[in-house]
Amino acid sequence: MTAPGTPQTERPVIRPYRPADEDAVSEVCVRTALAGDDARGAYSDDDLMPDVYARPYLAYAPDLAFVADLEGRVVGYVLGVADTASFVDWWRGEWLPAFDARHPEARTPTAAEPAYTEAQLIADGRRPERMRIAELDAYPAHLHIDLLPEAQGHGLGRRLIATLREALTARGVPGVHLSMDAANVGARAFYDRLGFVELPSSTPDAPLLGIATG
Numbered sequence: 001m002t003a004p005g006t007p008q009t010e011r012p013v014i015r016p017y018r019p020a021d022e023d024a025v026s027e028v029c030v031r032t033a034l035a036g037d038d039a040r041g042a043y044s045d046d047d048l049m050p051d052v053y054a055r056p057y058l059a060y061a062p063d064l065a066f067v068a069d070l071e072g073r074v075v076g077y078v079l080g081v082a083d084t085a086s087f088v089d090w091w092r093g094e095w096l097p098a099f100d101a102r103h104p105e106a107r108t109p110t111a112a113e114p115a116y117t118e119a120q121l122i123a124d125g126r127r128p129e130r131m132r133i134a135e136l137d138a139y140p141a142h143l144h145i146d147l148l149p150e151a152q153g154h155g156l157g158r159r160l161i162a163t164l165r166e167a168l169t170a171r172g173v174p175g176v177h178l179s180m181d182a183a184n185v186g187a188r189a190f191y192d193r194l195g196f197v198e199l200p201s202s203t204p205d206a207p208l209l210g211i212a213t214g
Contacts, residue, residue, distance in 0.1 A: 012068045012070040012075060012151065014068055014159050014163050016066055016067075017058065017066060024073070024074035025054050025065075025067065026054055027074075028075070028077060028146050029146060030049050031148060033049045035181045035184040036186060036187060039114065041112060042114045043114070043118050044106075044107035044118060048103055051099055052124055054144070056095045060081060060087055061081045061082065061087075064079070064080040064164065064167055065078070066164060068147065070151065075147065075148045075150065075151035076145070076146060076148060076157070077146060077160070078143055078145040078160040078163065078164045080141055080142065080143040080144075080164045080176065081141060082140065082168055084131050085140070087128075088129060088131050091128035095128075096128070100126065105122070106119040133177065133199070133201050133208060134199075135200070138210065139176055139211075140175070141176040141177070142176060142177050143164055145161060145178075164176070165211075165213045168213040173213055174214075175210055175211065175212045176213055177208055177209060177211075178196075178208070178209055179208050180206070182205050188207065191209050194211065196211045197211070
């Protein structure tokens with residue numbers, strides 16, 4: 001029981017993404033991009049990481065984007081696409097021209113020297129075919145999930161993934177996968193606890209994990 005006069009902290013709610021959330025989602029993406037750590041200033045343009053790992057998902061499948069909202073502030077999200085193969089085709093035809101215009105080439109490296117270099121990040125933005133993994137028949141959907149440090153450890157990640165899995169199940173999608181940075185050992189432990197399994201086409205540096213939606 002809360003004592004009289006004690007401020008009460010509201011529990012974050014999971015809700016559908018709204019277009020007004022785009023900048024907040026992009027900020028969470030940047031602030032968690034270095035194996036869970038803050039990547040602001042690590043690249044020549046803080047928009048680069050969201051332009052690869054957040055904004056295309058919001059543009060293509062806003063109905064499969066969900067945010068963790070704490071008193072009106074986005075502190076985390078899960079983004080997904082139901083059909084990765086179709087998403088790859090859309091990326092090449094619709095997203096890539098604008099991406100190329102915004103990020104024509106890697107610029108002078110910053111002092112941060114991230115292990116995932118700017119040149120690699122831009123190359124991944126230009127190569128959507130990297131998402132055509134061998135296991136798409138069983139795991140046609142894929143997702144990205146990020147939470148600010150203050151929002152971790154409270155069950156939000158589990159709730160976000162459960163919400164997306166329910167939405168995919170309703171569409172008849174059999175499974176969802178994700179790729180991750182092997183250096184993020186905390187995230188790997190989290191996915192293992194949820195029941196994700198490593199897929200055969202994984203590599204040591206870039207594990208691929210999948211889970212059934214039902």
